[in-house]
Amino acid sequence: MKDMHDTTPLVLTVAERLDDRGDIMRLTLTADGPLPEVTAGAHIDLLVDTPEGPLWRQYSLAGDPADRSAWRLGILRDPASRGGSIALHQLVKAGEKVHVEGPRNHFALDHSAQKTVLFGGGIGVTPMLAMAWELHAKGADFTLHYCTRSADRMAFADLIETAPFKDRIVVHHDDSAPLDLQAALPAPDAGTHIYVCGPAGYMDWVIQTAENAGHRQKNVHREYFSADVDASGETFEVVAAQSGITVTVGPDETIAKALAREGVKIEVKCEEGICGTCVTDVLEGEIDHRDQFLTEEEREEGEMICACCSRACSDRLVLDI
Incomplete structure (x- = not known):
């Protein structure tokens, strides 16, 4: 976890x-x-x-x-x-x-990788620069693809030009030299890991293309900066097991807000299901995941929920809080 x-x-x-x-x-x-x-x-x-x-x-x-x-x-x-x-x-x-x-850190590198390919779209290059530093220090095999709209919108140029790993950075501009994703993706392999961060559409494109090409889902790592999340839905009941409190979550209410009404506080920061601050253990019930934070494996386990946006598929959820 x-x-x-x-x-x-x-x-x-x-x-x-x-x-x-x-x-x-x-x-x-x-x-x-x-x-x-x-x-x-x-x-x-x-x-x-x-x-x-x-x-x-x-x-x-x-x-x-x-x-x-x-x-x-x-x-x-x-x-x-x-x-x-x-x-x-x-x-x-x-x-x-x-x-x-x-x-x-919910987006750490897997240093068992034999090859690492980083994709940063716009502001999403920020964690990729840190990853490039760490991979370079370890002498790892990696490439960083930095995608921007145009050369005159490209930030961090001075850092990239002087970085000791600048030969491992490939810059792509949408208006002049756009990313050829099929060519940039390496062949699928258990030792190859892919990391992506940037606008949601860009990330979905990279993730879907990589998985369609045969890359294992667990080898395609992602971090969303923002998300358009619909937290509304059918009414359901939430039991806070440790607190002994039961609340009804209304159609336009989140689990965190419903519990806060009764004095049970879950810390919330992003309110979009991307930061993981509000993740809470689930003891019972079926989860309707709306977040971009948990992995598919964690969703399938059904043991955690982002209380700022996710809901219930069942009539009742029991949380370990």
């Missing part, structure tokens, strides 16, 4: 802000001493003050995981977001303090 709730409160300093191409803001965060150890694929939860109130948002670490002097983020200014990225772009300045929890 994934490590769901390993969070450590931190107050960090924005040592540098760089507004890069593609509406991407790059932040360098530092502390008074060494930062906690991380591995590639890790993310942190960043507290964002918005006009509607404080929000927690998740951002992947993009720097060298071995460098504990700073954490580096790339944050896209997304006008379609729920306000977190826009608020950060407007408010964050060098020298300010930010509140952080983490790091957590």
Whole structure:
């Protein structure tokens, strides 16, 4: 089972802000001493003050995981977001303090792989850069495909041009040299692992193409930054076994909100089923998974649910809370 709730409160300093191409803001965060150890694929939860109130948002670490002097983020200014990225772009300045929890890693590399292929679409390249650093340090066989809309929207160009693994990075621009996915995918093999992060449509394309080509599902790893999730549905009952409380979850209510009404708190951050903060153990009942966080294997086991968005197929769910 994934490590769901390993969070450590931190107050960090924005040592540098760089507004890069593609509406991407790059932040360098530092502390008074060494930062906690991380591995590639890790993310942190960043507290964002918005006009509607404080929000927690998740951002992947993009720097060298071995460098504990700073954490580096790339944050896209997304006008379609729920306000977190826009608020950060407007408010964050060098020298300010930010509140952080983490790091957590639900997207770690499998170092038993004989070959690793990384696909980063737009802002989704951030965890891939950290993975490239870690794979390079281990002398692993890997390739990073970085896909952007156009050269003038390509962030992190300076890092890519100077990276010690720059010969392993292939850059693709949709308007001039788009990704030929069939050619980029290696032949299916038990020792070959594929990682993808980026816009949902891009990720679905890479995942489906890889699986259709014969790559094993468990060898195709993914991390969603956002998801369009419909959390509505039929009414059902939830029993909080440890608390001894039973609630009815209405058609337009989530499990987490229904339980909160009765004083049973499940921590929720992304509200889209992508970060894993709200994952709760299920003791009984059939789950209607709406998240993008759990793997297919974990869904089939039926022992965990993302309480921020998923629902029940059965009339009743019993949770270990």
